[in-house]
Amino acid sequence: MGNTAIESVSEGPLRCFYSQIESLPSISRADALAFHNVVSSIFRQAAVIPIRFPTLLNGEEDLRAFLRKHGEQYSAALERLRDCIQMELHISIARNVPQQAPASGRRYLEERRNAMEGLAAAAEQAHGRIQHLASAWRIRAGNRPDMLRCYALLPRVAEKDFRHQIQSLAAPDSIKIILSGPWPCSEFLE
Numbered sequence: 001m002g003n004t005a006i007e008s009v010s011e012g013p014l015r016c017f018y019s020q021i022e023s024l025p026s027i028s029r030a031d032a033l034a035f036h037n038v039v040s041s042i043f044r045q046a047a048v049i050p051i052r053f054p055t056l057l058n059g060e061e062d063l064r065a066f067l068r069k070h071g072e073q074y075s076a077a078l079e080r081l082r083d084c085i086q087m088e089l090h091i092s093i094a095r096n097v098p099q100q101a102p103a104s105g106r107r108y109l110e111e112r113r114n115a116m117e118g119l120a121a122a123a124e125q126a127h128g129r130i131q132h133l134a135s136a137w138r139i140r141a142g143n144r145p146d147m148l149r150c151y152a153l154l155p156r157v158a159e160k161d162f163r164h165q166i167q168s169l170a171a172p173d174s175i176k177i178i179l180s181g182p183w184p185c186s187e188f189l190e
Contacts, residue, residue: 006038009060011067013075017042018063027054039184047082048184049074077189084135085156085182089166091122092147094176112145115174119148122175126150129165133158138187151187 004019035053042048057063093115127137136153154162159182166179
């Protein structure tokens, strides 16, 4: 938070990076971005399990207890995911497509169903293009009703090929696909 120093503590095979704060200030967007930058910097060098921001504990002993409690689970996940990255696709209805108000409730529901089928088809097409690269694939509802979020787990060395496969995907004008990553493999921890 703010300009606090980044420290680390080791507990068994785990190493945890954290910052100490004296009192809880208001959490700003800058704090969240700084947290993201630290996680990203470490992730470029090694596998990480980011802990939700902000997670507040009462000192180093509580942090060590947290690491002991989750140590076996985190160690196994880090071992399994050590050479992997997570790539994400946000598949949504393109906002630049002109939309008219439906004539009826039934027509609205039909249009919504068709739109969701289009999103599902785009996700299936994307998966077909990258399934030879990804060891796992997950689809979740987006934060809007007209969006799907797709997550691919793949080896770090496959990132360039993954990007090429997705960027050369021929999606219809009504579908927008945003590619992001690489990210820590948080969707594939369990």
